[in-house]
Amino acid sequence: MSLARRARAKRHIAQVAAAVLGAFLVVWSLVPLYNMVRVALQEKEDVFSSNVIPATPSLHSFWTVFDTSYWLLAKFWMQMSNSFWIGVVVASLTLIIGTLTSFTIGRLRIRQGWMLTNAALMTYVIPMSFLAIPFYGIMGKYGMTDNPLAVIAVEVTFATPYAIFIFQQYGASIPYELDEAARIDGASPPQIFLLIYLPLMAPALVAIGTYALLLSWNEYLYAFLLLSTEGKLTVPVGLGKFLNSDEAPWNYLMAAAIVYAVPPMVIYYAFRRKMSTGLTMGGVKG
Amino acid sequence: MAVTSTIENPVVARAQTRSVSWRKLTRSDRLWALAFATPYVLVFAAFVIYPICFGLWLGSDPATYRQLFADPVYPSALRNTLIYLTVAVNLKLFLALLLSGFFMRKGWWTKILLLIFILPWAVPAIPGYISIHWMLNSQWGLVNNAIWSLLQADGPPWLDNSALALGSVIYAHIWKWLPFWTIILMAGRMAIPLELYEAAKVDGASALDLFRHITVPMLASLYLVCTLLSSIWALGDFNAVRFISGGGPALSTHVLATLGIRNAFEIGNPPLGMATVLSALPLLIPLVILLMRQLKKGQVQL
Numbered sequence: 001m002s003l004a005r006r007a008r009a010k011r012h013i014a015q016v017a018a019a020v021l022g023a024f025l026v027v028w029s030l031v032p033l034y035n036m037v038r039v040a041l042q043e044k045e046d047v048f049s050s051n052v053i054p055a056t057p058s059l060h061s062f063w064t065v066f067d068t069s070y071w072l073l074a075k076f077w078m079q080m081s082n083s084f085w086i087g088v089v090v091a092s093l094t095l096i097i098g099t100l101t102s103f104t105i106g107r108l109r110i111r112q113g114w115m116l117t118n119a120a121l122m123t124y125v126i127p128m129s130f131l132a133i134p135f136y137g138i139m140g141k142y143g144m145t146d147n148p149l150a151v152i153a154v155e156v157t158f159a160t161p162y163a164i165f166i167f168q169q170y171g172a173s174i175p176y177e178l179d180e181a182a183r184i185d186g187a188s189p190p191q192i193f194l195l196i197y198l199p200l201m202a203p204a205l206v207a208i209g210t211y212a213l214l215l216s217w218n219e220y221l222y223a224f225l226l227l228s229t230e231g232k233l234t235v236p237v238g239l240g241k242f243l244n245s246d247e248a249p250w251n252y253l254m255a256a257a258i259v260y261a262v263p264p265m266v267i268y269y270a271f272r273r274k275m276s277t278g279l280t281m282g283g284v285k286g
Numbered sequence: 287m288a289v290t291s292t293i294e295n296p297v298v299a300r301a302q303t304r305s306v307s308w309r310k311l312t313r314s315d316r317l318w319a320l321a322f323a324t325p326y327v328l329v330f331a332a333f334v335i336y337p338i339c340f341g342l343w344l345g346s347d348p349a350t351y352r353q354l355f356a357d358p359v360y361p362s363a364l365r366n367t368l369i370y371l372t373v374a375v376n377l378k379l380f381l382a383l384l385l386s387g388f389f390m391r392k393g394w395w396t397k398i399l400l401l402i403f404i405l406p407w408a409v410p411a412i413p414g415y416i417s418i419h420w421m422l423n424s425q426w427g428l429v430n431n432a433i434w435s436l437l438q439a440d441g442p443p444w445l446d447n448s449a450l451a452l453g454s455v456i457y458a459h460i461w462k463w464l465p466f467w468t469i470i471l472m473a474g475r476m477a478i479p480l481e482l483y484e485a486a487k488v489d490g491a492s493a494l495d496l497f498r499h500i501t502v503p504m505l506a507s508l509y510l511v512c513t514l515l516s517s518i519w520a521l522g523d524f525n526a527v528r529f530i531s532g533g534g535p536a537l538s539t540h541v542l543a544t545l546g547i548r549n550a551f552e553i554g555n556p557p558l559g560m561a562t563v564l565s566a567l568p569l570l571i572p573l574v575i576l577l578m579r580q581l582k583k584g585q586v587q588l
Binding site: 018022029030038049098101103104108122128129131132135136153154156160189190193217218243250253258261265 | 333338344395402418425432434461519551
């Protein structure tokens with residue numbers, strides 16, 4: 001009897017502890033995000049006050065972002081479209097180059113495949129920021145500074161290695177007999193690639209396409225170094241510029257930051273299952 | 287083509303195509319392979335090999351290193367980098383290890399909690415960091431406002447004190463990346479066969495025994511790979527320091543990645559910036575070698 005009671009008490013304590021930890025995690029995760037919303041809902045003068053909850057919340061800052069009536073926000077929507085298009089191009093090129101390479105290694109099985117794998121691995125372990133200085137110099141030489149193509153080039157370079165790993169692992173689950181059967185029927189490598197390989201790789205393509213799009217949407221350093229004209233910037237660089245302006249329009253900054261953060265969040269939650277299989281598929285060999 | 291001549295016997299044909307495709311490629315196959323591999327080879331040559339060579343050339347003058355080591359900011363940046371790597375990465379991964387167990391609990395509210403928990407990871411880095419920067423403002427930030435309204439006392443000057451500012455950078459790093467590593471380690475835990483736990487429970491093992499004798503050894507190599515990979519990424523991390531402390535106060539919280547960019551672009555001395563970055567190679571190379579060795583063992587894949 002007392003043993004059962006002790007077990008029940010123990011379970012009770014465990015439940016209370018889990019609830020406390022859960023509450024702490026909610027606060028931990030949400031405080032910086034709450035701060036974003038809190039500041040965005042304030043008027044410019046109220047930003048410099050000691051409140052925790054906005055005294056008179058208003059959507060004024062969001063309206064300012066939408067009609068770009070504040071000078072630092074003049075090019076905001078152009079920057080959103082820059083971020084979007086750079087992301088789309090990066091994702092497309094990553095998918096094209098990644099699948100072509102993984103098809104060469106995994107399906108055509110050339111003897112030099114290991115060199116491609118090692119090149120990808122080598123790129124993967126070089127921190128992106130370490131190549132920023134020479135990359136900037138090279139782009140200067142080519143007259144490519146202030147050109148979105150330079151940003152696209154570097155983002156594709158750093159997104160492709162992971163794409164190649166995932167495509168190779170995923171491709172290994174597609175039976176090789178399919179290729180052989182197609183070959184017997186007289187299919188050429190490009191036909192096998194387009195008609196057999198790509199359709200069967202669809203889930204991995206979705207995962208890596210999302211990965212590359214988000215990598216590009218979130219990238220700051222290279223866009224900051226390589227782009228300078230106001231109308232060519234991506235959003236994170238535009239947000240960074242706010243910080244250096246003499247006025248501190250924190251409410252507009254936070255409202256713009258929220259508008260910029262919403263699309264990737266929607267993608268994360270919409271593609272959550274596919275993303276996590278994509279991102280952790282390789283995590284463990286089960 | 288050997289395939290057409292043996293087409294009468296599908297079994298032979300199949301065996302032969304396999305051996306053909308494994309050993310010898312036909313001429314046209316080889317041309318196709320060349321064409322398919324070309325885009326990546328070009329990208330690799332133009333945007334990885336060329337910048338590496340150019341960077342090594344930029345940072346090849348010994349005099350630059352004398353100038354770098356004489357810079358009073360350099361030792362503190364090196365120390366901060368080491369602190370960032372050891373404290374932020376290891377604390378984050380240890381928490382991720384524990385939380386990955388917590389999130390394996392069954393029940394609807396754990397699932398909802400997990401959705402909230404991954405928010406910092408889903409929000410792009412720059413807005414998150416900018417918000418933390420303003421949240422920690424000593425005069426008008428949310429944290430000190432909350433301290434004031436609860437205790438009627440002034441909170442600490444989070445970003446105006448070197449130690450607190452570095453601590454704030456570490457906090458921001460953990461806040462941003464904890465969800466990602468927790469999910470990776472959850473995937474690792476899911477790969478552990480449940481029978482192991484059940485068998486141990488039958489033998490009367492406690493929860494702590496299960497953790498120590500099953501979870502820890504089964505996750506060890508994944509955990510090590512996570513540590514190495516996370517260290518490499520943290521070594522190149524620019525955004526956290528840039529947006530949380532900006533390297534301040536008085537340049538005391540720079541890390542090598544941000545100091546390199548500062549030397550190259552703000553001071554306008556690209557060779558000095560490159561030397562700063564290259565001086566991190568003695569840290570980077572051992573991490574990479576250990577990672578490669580661990581990956582070669584084949585228990586964990588990227």
